[in-house]
Amino acid sequence: MVTRRDFIRGSGVNVAATAAVITAAVGTSAVSRVAMAALPEPVSQTSAATQGPLMPPDGRPYDPVVTLNGWTLPWRMVDGVKEFHLVAEPVVRELAPGMKAHLWGYNGQSPGPTIEVVEGDRVRIFVTNRLPEHTSVHWHGQRLPNGMDGVSGLTQPAIPAGKTFVYEFVARRPGTFMYHPHADEMTQMAMGMMGFWVTHPKRDGARTSHPLIDRVDRDFCFLLSAYDIEPGSATPKIMTMTDFNLWTWNSRVFPGIDSLNVRLGDRVRIRVGNLTMTNHPIHLHGHEFSVTGTDGGPTPVGSRWPEVTTDVAVGQMRQVEFIADEEGDWAFHCHKSHHTMNAMGHAVPTMIGVDHSGLAGRIARVVPDYMVMGERGMADMAEMTMPLPDNTLPMMTGTGPFGSLEMGGMFTTLKVRRDQKPGEYGDPGWFQHPAGTVAREWTGSLAEPVRAPATSATTTTPNASTTPTQPVTPAVELKARKPSGHAGH
Secondary structure (H helix, E strand, C coil): CCCHHHHHHHHHCCHHHHHHHHCCCCCCCCCCHHHHHCCCCCCCCCCCCCCCCCCCCCCCCCCCCEECCCCECCCEEECCEEEEEEEEEEEEEEEECCEEEEEEEECCECCCCEEEEECCCEEEEEEEECCCCCECCEEECCCCCHHHCCCECCCECCECCCCEEEEEEECCCCEEEEEECCCCHHHHCCCCCCEEEEEECCEECCEECCCCCCCCCEEEEEEEEEECCCCCCCCCCCCCCCCCCEEEECCECECCCCCEEEECCCEEEEEEEECCCCCEEEEECCCCEEEEEECCEECCHHHCCCECEEEECCCCEEEEEEECCCCEEEEEEECCHHHHCECCCCCCCCCCCCCCCCHHHHHHCCCCCCCCCCECECHHHHCCCCCCCCCCCCCCEEEECCEEEEECECEEEEEEECCCCCCCCCCCCCCCCCCCCCCCCCCCCCCCCCCCCHHHCEECCCCCCCCCCEECCCCCCCCCCCCCCCCCC
16 A cells, blocks of 8 residues: 555656656546656555544645545645546455455545645646546536546547546535546446545634534544445446445445544534435434535535435435534434345245244255245344354344344444543544433333223214214125226226
């Protein structure tokens, strides 16, 4: 892995030597001689751990974001231009301990690194294509010259395999954006090609210069993506439209998604982008938040109201903010229940209430590893010890301080602590609940519910003052007959 230190040091290398090394990989028709000489070293990252915020070493100041299970791409300043280098390439991404996926991404990871700039920055992004086919990069939500929009065939020629193109524009407005290909999208986005982009507002001393954007203590971001990877395999099925079995945040599934660790009283911002094939109602426990921004920019104050769930549709960004004023380990997840499970088989029949007595033993004589599933619900899945195929995950997994969490997919926790230091993002461990504040078993007596005898039930007509009550007619089985003679309807 090339480190950030190596990257910054690379800005002082001999220009002629750099140009000679890269000439073979860079299309001269795509990049000028001056741009080639200035091409920055690519920086790569393979760790799936959340990296700390990248404090700006040069350029305009800003308050950096923390990319959940990701990182921010370093840059260098050249004559007042902020330069980045993205490398589109095949990558191996650990979705959670025990499972890795063969994806496509940028700079060693899927999703690619977050790009952070400041309103008014002139930005130059070199994109090197190491994929087996052509690609492009669309800067989703940006105001820019049409020829920099990244739609292959429409606004630019596609970037051929082995070539490098350069994009250059001014970050004209602050907000929450993303980048992804606009070339063979069905394949490239299904394989994990995407990344986050944050344009910070200009600073005016201790305040931002934007009337609708406040400074926050913690600023997190992640992208929603989905994959269909059969147990035992590693490459997504790109033809899948709806039947995905792995729902991810930054190409990670629970229990591989890091917690969001904040200090009691912090003002927290969370930015979410959706590049899956369906919407996701993102739900936070224990707090209310307001939607303060979209990919269209900050929302007017009059349009904000308290929520605990916000729906993020396909291709949308949502930016939410709240005060972390309740200590604890609070669940944070997509509220579609199938999206908080892993490697889920959708053709499994519902067996609740089916008596398996003796059946499992007979089947086991033919299928030795057979186990009864689902006759009492699916919670047993979290406790099963059935051998899994290589390179897959349990459908329901994770262990908390009180036992199995029975979760997967798009799930993590917001950990709020009064002793978490400002700027400290480390996991503080499980919350120590004050005495008497945990739900517990009731061992006292319970009153029997009052029930009306079925034989004495009565019904009353609307005019009860003049009409006597009538006995309830005994229930009868409803029988229906399908009419005939309607063929072709």
